Amino acid sequence: MNKITETLLRIVSEFDGDFKGAFNIREDGMCAGRQSTEHVRIESKTDKPGLEIHIKPGTKGETISIPACVTRGNVDDLVYNDFYVGEGADVTIVAGCGVHTDSDDEARHNGIHRFVLEKGAHVLYTEKHIGTGSGTGARRIDPVTEVELAEDASLEMDTVQIKGVDSTIRKTTGTLAARAKLVVRERIMTDGYEKAETDFEVTLAGEDSGADLISRSVARGNSHQMFRSVIKGETRCTGHSECDAILADNGTVSAAPALEASHVDAQLIHEAAIGKIAGEQILKLRTLGLTEAEAEEKIISGFLK
């Protein structure tokens, strides 16, 4: 793999010169390294670009890394990765993505991920996104995530857009069977003229299923963010979504979190708050010796932690 990929991997995944466990490194649409393990089989799809990742039932404690990097302009990488997580497995999947361009040409990654969790499986999924490079070409990351959770399965998604991504449209859909749980923590920072759109649609189809979506965003410069969510409660279930946004400079944010309760035992809640950092918070930190800019930075990093 090239030097840019190596640098990006250190930021977006747990790469330290090597990966522990099963991995596949995607670089500019090609495979730059792959390893399966006894319990995790990674195979190329035969019908379209992408991977099939099969995790055996009962697999515990393994980490699977599937980072994807675009290291130059004029690359529009589209990939379909399907994860089949066997009954009772408990694993971590790390799926960072970096897009880099030093030219006027666009660098884009468009990853379509499907998670099929069998009964009682648990996955912690982490995803870090970053855009880098000196070029004027746009850095785009457009992930699509489809989640199917069988009975008692649970997926925790922890996603962060660090910086430098000019445009992102993030679509996540999920269907939950009985007692399945979906927890999403999303943190997005935009600056300059960046745009970020987030779209969740979660269907609570099984009894006592539950979803918890928490989105935190900071919009600085002239950036714009849009958050949409729909939680559908079709049976006895609990759903919660929360969207908190901090505005700075000329940043703008829209939030539209919808709830649809079609069963008397569905309990759905949402909250959203958009605004700039309260003056008192800044003042408090300034009395401790920080400049206004340092105070703002400290509050924002705490908010996105």
Place this chain on the structure above:
Amino acid sequence: MNKITETLLRIVSEFDGDFKGAFNIREDGMCAGRQSTEHVRIESKTDKPGLEIHIKPGTKGETISIPACVTRGNVDDLVYNDFYVGEGADVTIVAGCGVHTDSDDEARHNGIHRFVLEKGAHVLYTEKHIGTGSGTGARRIDPVTEVELAEDASLEMDTVQIKGVDSTIRKTTGTLAARAKLVVRERIMTDGYEKAETDFEVTLAGEDSGADLISRSVARGNSHQMFRSVIKGETRCTGHSECDAILADNGTVSAAPALEASHVDAQLIHEAAIGKIAGEQILKLRTLGLTEAEAEEKIISGFLK
């Protein structure tokens, strides 16, 4: 006016055989009584059905009643009422509506109200809706409300749908100048196969303007309610919307309250919660001697108060 109108007026307005102050009674699309006062001039529109209501600057403490009743099937009443409220006026407007049918034919009232409040004017607007009669024809009330608030003007809307309205689509739009305030309290009860849709769009265009939308709904039987709101913060302003819904039987509710902050000093918040009455609340009242049905009734009436 006929007996049905008289009965409806006692429910939806403050009619006790007479009205205090200026009034216009609309019955099946016709005028069944009108009175102007020294400060309040009520005139028929010349270009389309409806009224122009002119309230002189500085008018204080007057109540203007403009109830509308449909007392039989096969009436589809469309009316345009424009309220011009002069600078510094402070008045109450009572705009109840009853629709009644004893036949298989639909009874519908479609009132398009425009409120133009001049600087510093204050209006308390109350509206009660009910459907009655033994017929199978649908009872429909579809109000459209357009609000323009000049600097320092304020409008409080207090609206209640009591019962018996088979279908309602309620659209309210508002634009607020500097320091203007809009407060909306909406309470909607649906049962049977009734449907209720609510749509708010409020633009906070002037500095330090503020909007507070509170919607409480109870959906029983097989009824369905849909709440939508958009609060647009275009400058330094505060916006809040809240949508709480109680489900009973097979009632269903959707809520989609959106926020759009296009200015760093816009502070926008919303909350929504949908669910049935908590078991503990029922239990508590039952230990005080109430039956389960009585307990539910008591909680619902408190919630809608």
